Amino acid sequence: MSVKLTFVSPSDGAGISRSCSFAGFSTVQSRKLAKSLSRSSVRSKMSVKPAKMYPSLQRGTVIWDPRPQQVKKIFEALKKGLNEYLQVHQAELDYLSGRHKDTKRNSRLAFYYDLDKQIRSVERYIRKLEFHISKVEELYETYCIQCRLRDGASNMKHAFSLSPSTKASRESLVELYKNLQECTEDMCLIEGALEVHLGEFHLKMKGLVGYARLCPGDQYEVFVRLGRQKWKLKGKIESDDSQMWDEEEKIFIPNLYEKFEIKVTELRGLTTILVGVVTCDSLDFFTTRRQVIIVDITELGTIKLQLEVIWKCSLGTSCASLPTTPPLVPEP
Numbered sequence: 374m375s376v377k378l379t380f381v382s383p384s385d386g387a388g389i390s391r392s393c394s395f396a397g398f399s400t401v402q403s404r405k406l407a408k409s410l411s412r413s414s415v416r417s418k419m420s421v422k423p424a425k426m427y428p429s430l431q432r433g434t435v436i437w438d439p440r441p442q443q444v445k446k447i448f449e450a451l452k453k454g455l456n457e458y459l460q461v462h463q464a465e466l467d468y469l470s471g472r473h474k475d476t477k478r479n480s481r482l483a484f485y486y487d488l489d490k491q492i493r494s495v496e497r498y499i500r501k502l503e504f505h506i507s508k509v510e511e512l513y514e515t516y517c518i519q520c521r522l523r524d525g526a527s528n529m530k531h532a533f534s535l536s537p538s539t540k541a542s543r544e545s546l547v548e549l550y551k552n553l554q555e556c557t558e559d560m561c562l563i564e565g566a567l568e569v570h571l572g573e574f575h576l577k578m579k580g581l582v583g584y585a586r587l588c589p590g591d592q593y594e595v596f597v598r599l600g601r602q603k604w605k606l607k608g609k610i611e612s613d614d615s616q617m618w619d620e621e622e623k624i625f626i627p628n629l630y631e632k633f634e635i636k637v638t639e640l641r642g643l644t645t646i647l648v649g650v651v652t653c654d655s656l657d658f659f660t661t662r663r664q665v666i667i668v669d670i671t672e673l674g675t676i677k678l679q680l681e682v683i684w685k686c687s688l689g690t691s692c693a694s695l696p697t698t699p700p701l702v703p704e705p
Contacts, residue, residue, distance in 0.1 A: 459506065463499060572659075576604070579679035584675075593638065594639075599628075665681050
């Protein structure tokens with residue numbers, strides 16, 4: 374699978390540039406935000422969750438900077454992935470239901486009840502998943518409403534600022550500024566609530582591909598980052614061209630803004646040589662399929678990194694992964 378890459382030249386700095394994101398809530402700011410939530414009809418409908426549940430909302434300075442276009446891309450990718458989950462479970466239910474009808478006439482009683490139990494289990498998964506999808510759609514619909522209100526308030530504020538200054542216009546400007554701030558804060562809160570439903574990315578290291586560039590005895594360090602989440606692993610090329618890595622798997626919690634940032638460094642004794650730094654988008658990772666991605670670490674593609682990515686969707690705020698499809702009952 375190919376992914377969208379952005380190369381970072383080593384001359385631009387060996388480190389990975391940070392992406393802009395929420396820095397988070399402080400305790401005082403959380404109390405102020407809780408008070409403002411009680412004044413808004415939109416916020417009263419939303420459940421206020423601790424900041425630690427949102428990857429974008431961490432300690433630091435709050436940056437009220439919603440990004441509707443990015444949220445739209447993530448929402449569409451997430452909805453597509455959730456619908457794939459729904460189709461898989463629905464197909465499994467249809468298959469089990471067909472077997473259930475055939476088994477009802479000629480089969481052992483125990484086998485019939487086991488099959489019936491599996492059907493009920495899949496039906497529960499489907500109901501939970503349908504509710505999960507409706508929750509995500511409701512959040513995004515509310516987000517779009519707040520976005521339109523924010524745009525309207527911004528346009529009116531601009532129009533009033535160009536008109537002659539009077540007492541009424543100044544009062545209107547103050548009220549419009551207040552409404553603009555409230556809509557912006559509501560959008561940011563909805564973005565945080567939407568992040569809870571993004572699930573998990575399970576990454577598995579498959580190794581480096583470099584052909585003539587990789588020699589026995591070479592040692593490499595791979596650094597993968599998604600926002601504040603980091604994964605550093607070291608590997609060595611063995612004499613039989615196999616690769617040994619000190620860590621092979623890592624779970625990342627996706628968020629709305631951050632892209633995967635990958636840095637590969639060659640270790641030579643006490644010195645290190647930067648091989649390349651790239652960033653790749655995670656929009657295509659929201660799928661039920663197990664994917665093996667090949668990332669070009671250098672612009673010429675002389676060294677590539679292979680990663681296996683599995684997306685597990687979450688159900689509700691507990692972030693519990695959807696159970697895998699129940700095993701089929703063998704014929705008696």
